[in-house]
Amino acid sequence: MAKSDEGKTVSYWEASEDLLAENTLGESTETDVCIIGGGIAGLTTAYYLTKAGKRVIVIDDGLIGGGETSRTTAHLSNAIDDRIYRIEKWHGAEKARLAGESHGRAIDEIERIASEEQIDCDFRRVDGYLFEAADRSEDDLNEEFEAAHRIGLSAVEWVERAPITGYDTGEALRFPRQGQFHVLKYLSGLARAIERNGGRLFSNTRAIEWKSEEAPEVKTANNQTIRAQSIVLATNYPIMSKMFAKLPPYRTYVIGARVPKDSIEKALFWDTADPYRYVRTQPENDYDVLIVGGEDHHTGQADDGEQRFARLWQWTRERFPMAEELLYEWSGQVLETHDGLAFIGRFSSGEPNVYLITGDSGMGMTHGTIGGMLVSDLILGRENPWAEVYEPSRLATQSITEAVPEIISSTVPYVDWITGGDVSSADEIKPGEGAIISHGTTKIAAYRDEDGNLHRRSAVCAHLGCIVRFNSLEKTWDCPCHGSRYGVDGHAINTPAFTGLAELKEES
Ligand SMILES: Cc1cc2nc3c(=O)[nH]c(=O)nc-3n(C[C@H](O)[C@H](O)[C@H](O)COP(=O)(O)OP(=O)(O)OC[C@H]3O[C@@H](n4cnc5c(N)ncnc54)[C@H](O)[C@@H]3O)c2cc1C
Ligand code: FES
Known part of the structure; x- marks a missing residue:
């Protein structure tokens, strides 16, 4: 990959x-x-x-x-991913209507700009299908249907199943006039x-x-x-x-697989799992790329990216057996809001x-x-x-009940200060791996590159002092508290931290 x-x-x-x-x-x-x-x-x-x-x-x-x-993954949608009925509950009917309207207008604008400026970006209108996850469904599709109609999305309708050949999703909601493009x-x-x-x-x-x-x-x-x-x-x-x-950070994971041209309906598909899977295709010359995302977790609070890709690939093959070859795997950072x-x-x-x-x-x-x-x-x-x-x-x-898990999630990692390191000495770190080493009262983020050279930085996040954790998929140091990320040389990649991981004092 x-x-x-x-x-x-x-x-x-x-x-x-x-x-x-x-x-x-x-x-x-x-x-x-x-x-x-x-x-x-x-x-x-x-x-x-x-x-x-x-x-x-x-x-x-x-x-x-x-x-x-x-x-x-460049889905363009007004099917709000926190669900319209929750937006209505948290913000009231009028703001939910305006939110839905704004996403619809955004799709219209992308279409208009692409046409007016002659941007050849594979833009196309597609339907979006929301269906219940077989494993762990979190959303109520009946409520979503009612709420969509209340905010004026009267074309949202029930269909017997999402149009995925060979996999019966069960009843699904169809959101017409969504969009997709090459971003x-x-x-x-x-x-x-x-x-x-x-x-x-x-x-x-x-x-x-x-x-x-x-x-x-x-x-x-x-x-x-x-x-x-x-x-x-x-x-x-x-x-x-x-x-x-106000901005809890998540890592989310995506795979891209080769599928025969036009073997999958051109549409957006989402299930109701938490975290949900999101699916679309992207045309290539003589084949399509099936792009499937999901498996999100709070940044810095898991280091099993390869297993997440494997689960996505298995989920994909069960539903899209025409997926021939895995071509892409990547992850990215998403900032949620509490409402x-x-x-x-x-x-x-x-x-x-x-x-x-x-x-x-x-x-x-x-x-x-x-x-x-x-x-x-x-x-x-x-x-x-x-x-x-x-x-x-x-x-x-x-x-407050709904927000508590998030608050716990961003404060519990401070416990890393009082636990031991991942390894007791740098000798235990293999090429391409990183680990936290306890040193006196502080902690060191140590990474050994493929040539065997050791790169050491303070493991104390430059934002508010949590201890960073190694992300072995992206080869970065990720903070489990508020999502700052750093390269193995300590440079800052994702804020809120604005400066890099500190250099070590001589004696460390
Ligand atoms: C895997 C994945 C799948 C997604 N799928 C979808 C989807 O299907 N549909 C959808 O609508 N959204 C999706 N999203 C979300 C969407 O991609 C992002 O929210 C969006 O791209 C963010 O755009 P942005 O311009 O705000 O930020 P960015 O694209 O991150 O742009 C911010 C820029 O600021 C620059 N920058 C940062 N700090 C500084 C500085 N100090 N000085 C100068 N420049 C700086 C960065 O280099 C960066 O280029 C997905 C996200 C991920 C990760
Ligand atoms: S302590 Fe806030 S991002 Fe690290």
Whole structure:
């Protein structure tokens, strides 16, 4: 299975499309809007703003499109994955209606932009089918049907079974006019359109600070300053924010298998397991790739990625016996929210010129597109009907009983401070493996590379001090508390931690 030089898994999209070329910001500059983050949220926002005549700069720490957007499965859906009836319960009927409407509009917008900008991104309308999981069903499909109709999705209907040849799903709900596309082809097209409109995109340009008093500005790791009237944090987790308690992080797993062309109905399929499986196909020249995801867990709280892939593969073969060969395996990070809706809008009342788009959970393609529409409206001083629904300062509406497992999940790992290490000495660590070693009152994250060299860093998470754990699939150090992730050399990959794992003092 494809692996990058760093050992990380490679997604179908990364393997089939080049990420956008490198173009690092070379000097300090000034603009109307500085967008930090070049994923679907950042580029969609840049697209609308440049269309409206704003001068826009997008900067990305890595390659444009190289964040979680390159690891998605790119279902485009208004069948909210926390279920419409729960959104109704947590937010009320009107906000549930607006949420459903916003996801539908996001699909329409992706279709319209792809057509208007002539982006050849394999966009197609498909039906989505929600069916009960045979093993562990968590959702009530009757309630979902009723709630979908109450919020105006009157075309949602019962069907005898989802159209999977050879596997009887039992009764299923059909959501018409969903969508799918090749996400990196879409992002490439968006980037070209932004540049045509005068926007500027910079890769390998890391923001290390932003401030918004009097004159907003962003500082980069290369010591440049971007002065702007507005700043948009489109970094998946908003950098330099304290939102970690509202954004529980999960790892989710995906496999891609070769199947004969057109042997599977072009549709989106989801089951009701917790975590749920999500299924679609992607066309290749003379075959299709069947893409199946699921097996999520709280980041840093399991290290059995290979077993998760194996379970997905077995589940897939039982339902799709035409799956011939396993071609891809990858994982990615998803940020949930406690109440099923993303946070999109002003960073805070005290920071009126700073905006954020985060908490997209499994619906970041549409949430990112909604984010682009909503944040550009706020910057342009336009009314937006969804502003209140996605208001970042809203309080959790979930009941405390429902939220408790999540709170326990993010605080229990502090116990790692008082337990022993994984091994007693670095000699026990084999090439390609990592382990925590206890050393006096502290802990060391030690990784031995394939050449036998040992890389050692403090194991104390740079965020709030939990002890990191080794992720042997991606070869990273993952924090079990709030999902920060680090490379084996200690560099920060996923926030909330903003700096890397500390170097060790000499005597350690
Ligand atoms: C396996 C998987 C399957 C998924 N399936 C679906 C699906 O089917 N449908 C769906 O709607 N959603 C899905 N999602 C969710 C969706 O992919 C994401 O929510 C979405 O791509 C996030 O987009 P984004 O633009 O917010 O973040 P990203 O794409 O992560 O973009 C953020 C960018 O910010 C950059 N950045 C971070 N820090 C800095 C900094 N300090 N300075 C400069 N740049 C910085 C990063 O390099 C990154 O490129 C899935 C996610 C995963 C992982
Ligand atoms: S991510 Fe918060 S302590 Fe590590």
